[in-house]
Amino acid sequence: MAAMSISRRNFLAMGGFGALAAATLTAPLSSISAKSAPVLDGSKLKPYLLAFTRPPFLAPYRTGINPLDGKPQNFYRITQQAAVASLVPGLKTRILGYNGIFPGPTISINQGTHAVVTMRNQLPQSHPDFGTPLATSTHLHGSASLPQYDGYASDTTLPGFRKDYLYPNFQPARTLWYHDHGVHYTAQNAYSGLVAMYQIHDPVERALLPQGEFDVPLMVSDIQLRADGNPYYDDRGHSGLWGDINLVNGVPWPVMKVKRRIYRFRVLVCGISRAFKFRLSTGEPLTVVATDGGLTPRAIPVGQYRHANSERYEVLIDFSRYRAGQRVELQNLPLDNNTEYGNTRRVMAFDVTDDAFDRNDPTALRLPTVLANSEPMTLTRAMAKTTRRLRVERQNGDWKINGKSWADVIASNFQWAVANPGVNDVEIWEIENKSGGWFHPLHIHLVDFHIISRNGQRAFSYEEGPKDVMYVGENETVQAIMRFTPHKGRYMVHCHNLPHEDHDMMLQFRVGLKEGEADPNDPITSARPVWDAPAA
Missing domain, CATH: 2.60.40.420 (Cupredoxins -  blue copper proteins)
Known part of the structure; x- marks a missing residue:
């Protein structure tokens, strides 16, 4: 099979590792089409035939003490690999999975316990169904991680390499998830199975x-x-x-x-x-x-x-x-x-069912009313240093924010940013979607925010909690207030309709840094992947 030529876009998607690594991608992107075979009519499948299952929990392979703060630390190892799953009775489906399963294993951890997750890319060089390159970047969605461990889209790990991700887990109890965030191919990789849950527990939530x-x-x-x-x-x-x-x-x-x-x-x-x-x-x-x-x-x-x-x-x-x-x-x-x-x-x-349960469990038969406040819910308009306005739109087939896209970030050598708040600054971000044809779930990395208005009215009642994604519906304008803490560095803001993100509705903001300033937590260069072993 002829080796594929590496475009600038694909080279950057692979983290710019160099021609040697790039040359290992042997399948042309156009050689495999997911549209080339007849489509199964899913509407003819009968619901409610299969039993509910839960993803397995992943146990740490080692525990220890974090040398910087003396707190507990868990060590995990996860392998991204191609596998086969039985999604529909009688058929086998090729997937990409964390540890070869879809969804991947759940990490459950206590607040204050650090995690070191070694993520091994043991995927093939190209997608078995779509032909796309399989350089990956793992994002722990909902974690205030340092930039080099945040799954920055262009911080990719090639097949045969591995990267250690460090997660502080200092935030209050919450449901997070980890998923692929590799530049331009997040949609195909997540669609194929690179998704899993991550849970932080604390005493308040447990009670x-x-x-x-x-x-x-x-x-x-x-x-x-x-x-x-x-x-x-x-x-x-x-x-x-x-x-x-x-x-x-x-x-x-x-x-x-x-x-x-x-x-x-x-x-x-x-x-x-x-x-x-x-x-x-x-x-x-x-x-x-x-x-x-x-x-x-x-x-x-x-x-x-x-x-x-x-x-x-x-x-x-x-x-x-x-x-x-x-x-x-x-x-x-x-x-x-x-x-x-x-x-x-x-x-x-x-x-x-009428199966027995412990009636002495205080959570079994009484719905709670008062829960717990959180820092984003205490922020007020008077605390905001500025209001920034972002417009989500489509221009000439590409998805953009304020007329810019990730291509502009790449062209600036990853320096240009749509916003530059200082550390601990409180800001209001207003997101406008004038389109009647699309909704956009907008994700802001690093921060938790409080949605304070939707089309000039109060947010929906169920949104009255700390958020990191806002549903910006057709012809909606949404305002959210947030504090940019605790880290300096560059983080992404993007649409989480993943084909929109990949083409190319994603920008970055810069916290506490000037453009071009030396960045000890550079999201691409400060924690590079290392050689692991050839992917099978």
């Missing part, structure tokens, strides 16, 4: 919310498959990909058996484009108790709520309301500019 068996991850995504079972990828001219098969923890429309008590669900939409509007088939409320950055000040009952990809909402469902033998569905109501198929309005089902 207020269900734990263990009753603390349940729901990683919701969607996919389209070819007739042979392998992934079909068509992002419709980089507008987005909306699959016809809904997955929860990698299982299509699963059924979960539940006891007649309160459960906590950590809901993460980890698909690449689709947003959901969740509700229960019975009309009973979902009680929101946490958002992206942790606990809300108060519990918030909602009949339905809108949930974009990459947002996290933790909700309580009280199954004591239902009789044993009753089925309750988690449903998805249609939203503008999603593509709907025969069964995309269904997500999963809960079958209520």
